[in-house]
Amino acid sequence: MKTPLAALLVITLAVSGCSSVRQSRMNPMNWFGGSRQEAAPTLGQTSDTIDNRALVASVASLSIEPTSSGALIRAEALMPSAGWWDAELVPENFGRPEGGVLTFRFVAAAPREPVPGTSERARTIVAAYPMTQAQLDTTSQVVVTGETNSRRASR
Template sequence: MKKSIPLLMVGTLALAACSGWSDSRVNPTNWFGSSSPAPVETAPANDANALIPEQRERSGVFRRPDEELIGFPITRVDELRIEPTPSGAIVYAAGTAARQGAYNARLVKVENPENAQNGIVEYTFEVSYPDYATNQGTERSRQVTDAVNIGAKELRSVRLVRVRAEQNALESRRR
């Protein structure tokens, strides 16, 4: 009992001294000030690509040539899903590559006047493979996914979405 009363008194005094902690420079929450509005650079209203920075022409001795994308159709498309969004729809495709290590998956739109006339949007599911040999591996380890957005304006005239692969194609019709 003799030890607990002094400990209780010291604890009470220490707790009372904490009231100045919130204004202390040692308190990490005071290291930065409160937020305030900052000026924002405004883009012209008619600029369609306001978020894409302008690219300068690269020239000179150390200029590298533009990298060419080399893609191969994926072996098989396993899943095609179209999910509606407020701004259109997202076309989601999943497929199985021929071997492990596939990268740079992309849905490449096939430009065809006949498809546009019939309301068909067609994509080829392409991937790139490493230059060195890789194992075939399990089917799960070769799974690749990609998605692309279709705007509401383009979606109005679309009746069918098709994704092609090397061995098969999946399509989804509008209800």
């Protein structure tokens, strides 16, 4: 009778410690918090190629979802009309974080003929960028920049 009681006590103590792991930095789901809106910063050089796509008007949301090989940065923008295409998160500074901050431009190609009067859902575009574990190790904040605002998610 003493052995099952001792085992039950050990299991109870072990499971009660799990609540602190759920809220710790060791849990990958807690690596980045929710995003917050900021004023649009000045942008640096992204690469040596010329990109004629326009910055999105404003970044509506930003989330960072953990994956088995790192994380996936996902951003949404609400456009003035439907038909915007080729959306992409373009990393600045050649994809290297500066001071732990990895910054992206959210760009998209304009439609040839805008479609006025469409629903908000039809005007929403999404872009994603995969981060490797090596990039995660050197990044403490992710910033996605649009024309009028930016969103920041931090650890």
